[in-house]
Amino acid sequence: MKILITGANGQLGTDLQKILTAQKYEFVATDSAELNILDEVRVREFVKGNLFTHIINCAAYNNVDKAESEVELCRMLNTEAPKLLAKISREIGAVCVTYSSDFVFDGKKKSPYFEEDVANPLSAYGHSKLEGERAVLSVNKKCFVIRTSWVFGMGNNNFNKQVIGWSQGKSELSIVEDQVSSPTYAYDLADFTLKLLNSKEYGLYHFSNSGECSKREQAEYVLKKMGWQGEVKGAKTSDFSLPAKRAHYSKLDSSKFESVVGEKIPTWQNGIDRFLEEYKKSN
Ligand SMILES: NC(=O)c1ccc[n+]([C@@H]2O[C@H](COP(=O)([O-])OP(=O)(O)OC[C@H]3O[C@@H](n4cnc5c(N)ncnc54)[C@H](OP(=O)(O)O)[C@@H]3O)[C@@H](O)[C@H]2O)c1
Numbered sequence: 001m002k003i004l005i006t007g008a009n010g011q012l013g014t015d016l017q018k019i020l021t022a023q024k025y026e027f028v029a030t031d032s033a034e035l036n037i038l039d040e041v042r043v044r045e046f047v048k049g050n051l052f053t054h055i056i057n058c059a060a061y062n063n064v065d066k067a068e069s070e071v072e073l074c075r076m077l078n079t080e081a082p083k084l085l086a087k088i089s090r091e092i093g094a095v096c097v098t099y100s101s102d103f104v105f106d107g108k109k110k111s112p113y114f115e116e117d118v119a120n121p122l123s124a125y126g127h128s129k130l131e132g133e134r135a136v137l138s139v140n141k142k143c144f145v146i147r148t149s150w151v152f153g154m155g156n157n158n159f160n161k162q163v164i165g166w167s168q169g170k171s172e173l174s175i176v177e178d179q180v181s182s183p184t185y186a187y188d189l190a191d192f193t194l195k196l197l198n199s200k201e202y203g204l205y206h207f208s209n210s211g212e213c214s215k216r217e218q219a220e221y222v223l224k225k226m227g228w229q230g231e232v233k234g235a236k237t238s239d240f241s242l243p244a245k246r247a248h249y250s251k252l253d254s255s256k257f258e259s260v261v262g263e264k265i266p267t268w269q270n271g272i273d274r275f276l277e278e279y280k281k282s283n
Contacts (some may be wrong), residue, residue: 003027008058016190056199068243078128083135090140102149107247122245153186177216177234182208185271206252209268
């Protein structure tokens with residue numbers, strides 16, 4: 001097995017590298033400066049001569065609000081680039097893994113979303129992800145497309161780090177309580193991705209830490225663990241005028257993933273506990 005990671009310096013890429021190193025996998029980790037996945041010539045040149053058995057695409061356009069005014073760049077990164085990587089994987093006989101998002105759903109459902117549920121994105125980012133999934137799955141049969149939600153890890157900025165920052169010097173915070181899903185620890189996503197690779201049961205999967213919560217509940221949990229004494233008040237999505245529409249409910253049911261891998265996914269609270277241990281050590 002020889003793995004190529006793209007976008008390796010993001011949250012998921014960083015945790016994937018930790019696990020691959022610890023488990024002594026052979027891999028090449030690339031960031032956007034070394035391997036820009038929008039540059040087809042460069043990607044082909046890079047892959048040539050390397051006997052990659054797997055390409056794990058951790059690169060993405062993730063700024064959901066900016067995407068509303070950068071629709072084409074977002075589409076290039078989330079639709080065209082994964083499609084190219086899936087195509088190149090097929091040409092070299094490699095397995096391709098790429099990630100999508102709970103943003104493909106409109107949030108009208110009141111119970112966890114399954115892989116077969118009808119997607120109906122509310123934003124440019126959501127559309128780019130859905131089109132990316134479809135493109136990847138249509139060009140290479142040996143692909144895993146994994147939808148995830150509310151990812152947090154040490155490799156980049158995220159909601160956990162933001163609320164810790166916002167709480168400094170404050171006794172009160174207002175956080176939305178009408179967005180419910182599940183926070184997902186990048187380390188668990190990386191770990192379970194590697195377990196899924198052994199299955200060879202290619203296709204579309206959902207992965208989020210188990211349980212569900214609102215953004216407000218997530219913030220309360222993080223800040224309590226950090227020893228903050230203030231109060232987190234509930235706010236509504238409509239209180240903030242953000243360019244991209246958000247679903248009110250987008251919990252992903254991960255039972256297909258669990259049954260293929262044969263292991264239960266830890267709770268989001270357990271994921272946050274482990275994340276905060278890392279966070280405290282680095283601060
Ligand atoms: N974060 C979330 O809450 C969330 C939620 C649902 C789904 N997901 C999906 O989960 C996956 C992993 O997300 P993440 O949170 O780990 O992402 P992340 O931390 O934002 O990392 C994305 C990485 O992509 C790289 N990148 C951007 N443009 C590139 C290019 N042209 N060529 C190569 N690399 C490029 C970035 O590098 P530079 O910084 O150098 O540009 C960055 O390191 C993504 O597919 C994401 O869409 C994330």
